[in-house]
Each structure stands twice: as structure tokens, then as C-alpha cells.
Amino acid sequence: QQQVKQSPQSLIVQKGGISIINCAYENTAFDYFPWYQQFPGKGPALLIAIRPDVSEKKEGRFTISFNKSAKQFSLHIMDSQPGDSATYFCAASRGLTGGGNKLTFGTGTQLKVEL
Amino acid sequence: GAVVSQHPSWVICKSGTSVKIECRSLDFQATTMFWYRQFPKQSLMLMATSNEGSKATYEQGVEKDKFLINHASLTLSTLTVTSAHPEDSSFYICSAPPPGTVGGDTQYFGPGTRLTVL
Numbered sequence: 001q002q003q004v005k006q007s008p009q010s011l012i013v014q015k016g017g018i019s020i021i022n023c024a025y026e027n028t029a030f031d032y033f034p035w036y037q038q039f040p041g042k043g044p045a046l047l048i049a050i051r052p053d054v055s056e057k058k059e060g061r062f063t064i065s066f067n068k069s070a071k072q073f074s075l076h077i078m079d080s081q082p083g084d085s086a087t088y089f090c091a092a093s094r095g096l097t098g099g100g101n102k103l104t105f106g107t108g109t110q111l112k113v114e115l
Numbered sequence: 116g117a118v119v120s121q122h123p124s125w126v127i128c129k130s131g132t133s134v135k136i137e138c139r140s141l142d143f144q145a146t147t148m149f150w151y152r153q154f155p156k157q158s159l160m161l162m163a164t165s166n167e168g169s170k171a172t173y174e175q176g177v178e179k180d181k182f183l184i185n186h187a188s189l190t191l192s193t194l195t196v197t198s199a200h201p202e203d204s205s206f207y208i209c210s211a212p213p214p215g216t217v218g219g220d221t222q223y224f225g226p227g228t229r230l231t232v233l
Contacts, residue, residue, distance in 0.1 A: 036224075043121075043208050043224035044159065089158060101147065101212045101222060105158045 006106030023090035121225035138209030144189035145211035
């Protein structure tokens with residue numbers, strides 16, 4: 001599997017602040033970039049996703065920024081809340097080019113939002 | 116939204132025994148399901164792709180004789196960990212893309228199964 005590198009490994013943010021998580025990929029054939037949120041003992045849940053034809057996508061407090069030339073994408077969580085405390089995974093797949101929906105996950109970021 | 120369930124949610128077994136984990140798509144048919152393994156504080160690693168009516172496709176390094184996958188119907192895939200050992204203790208998660216999914220769009224994940232081998 002092609003790698004997806006994610007940073008930071010852990011992140012502490014004050015309530016109301018902005019959480020930023022970054023990912024970088026190698027395989028230029030990737031064409032779908034989702035972010036997942038996972039709480040302890042639970043399966044991942046899709047937060048937001050983007051395709052390479054747009055540079056930014058916003059859904060509520062969550063925004064993905066995508067830089068195709070740099071092969072990087074990031075998740076911004078605005079007005080971070082304690083309930084956002086979870087592990088976040090970026091992922092990538094090349095479904096449109098025959099990848100068959102197989103997701104390659106980043107290493108994960110443990111986010112803690114403090115009061 | 117579409118729901119994927121797993122059973123059991125947790126299981127404890129003795130070393131050498133076999134354990135079967137079920138993954139069901141509750142309100143859609145899934146010709147393909149994926150099985151992942153996740154060790155504590157680590158990422159999800161794809162183990163295999165389960166295809167309804169045909170053999171599963173295993174990722175490099177995953178022992179197909181140890182992790183038996185059967186996708187007998189459009190709503191059920193099973194993962195059997197044969198002759199389990201303590202190093203197989205992990206969180207096993209399945210996922211399924213709903214029908215009509217193109218280009219890696221929305222994949223629904225199950226809640227996971229915690230396997231502990233004593």
C-alpha cells in the first residue's frame with residue numbers, strides 16, 4: 001500500500017481554538033481523500049472528504065484544504081469543542097482509477113480539546 | 116444512513132481456538148466488504164477485500180490460511196481467526212461501500228470487534 005503520512009501524532013487545543021491536522025501522500029493516482037473520526041472502542045466515522053478537482057471543502061466547523069501540487073491535504077476544525085476529542089485519520093484511495101475503494105489510512109492524530 | 120454491524124463486539128478466547136467475527140450490512144447490499152486490523156493507538160491496516168461469491172483478496176503479509184474470509188451473501192461477510200494466538204489480539208473492523216459507490220465514495224465502518232487471546 002502506498003503511504004499516507006499524517007502529523008502531528010497528538011494535539012492539544014483549547015476550547016474554541018482551531019485544530020489543524022496535516023497529511024501528505026505519495027501516489028498521484030489517489031483521487032479521493034476522506035477524513036475519519038474515531039472514538040475509543042468504536043469504528044471510524046466519515047467526517048468530510050474531498051477530490052483533487054477542488055482546493056477546499058467546508059462542512060460546518062470542518063474544512064479540508066487540498067494542495068495537489070504539494071500532494072498535501074489538511075483538516076481544520078474551527079471552534080474546537082471537548083466533544084471533538086478523538087483520534088482523526090486521513091485516508092486516500094484511487095477508486096476512480098481502479099483502486100476498488102481500497103483506503104490507505106494515515107497514522108492518526110489524537111486530538112484533545114481542553115476547557 | 117447506511118449501517119454496518121459487527122458481532123460480537125468483543126470476544127476473549129484461549130490460545131489455539133478459532134474465532135468467527137461477522138460483518139453485516141443492515142440496509143444495503145454489499146458486494147464488497149473490507150476487513151481491517153487496528154492495534155492500540157495505531158492506524159487501521161487493511162487485511163483483505165471480501166468479495167461476494169468469490170475468493171477474498173488478501174493484502175501482502177496477511178496469512179490467508181489464518182484469517183479465513185467468507186462472503187456468503189450480499190449482506191454478510193465473516194472473518195475467522197484460526198488457531199488464534201496472543202499476537203492476534205487486536206481490534207478488527209469491517210467496512211462496506213454502499214451500492215453505486217464510485218471512486219472511493221463513502222465507506223461505512225462497523226463498530227469493531229475487540230479480540231483478546233489468552
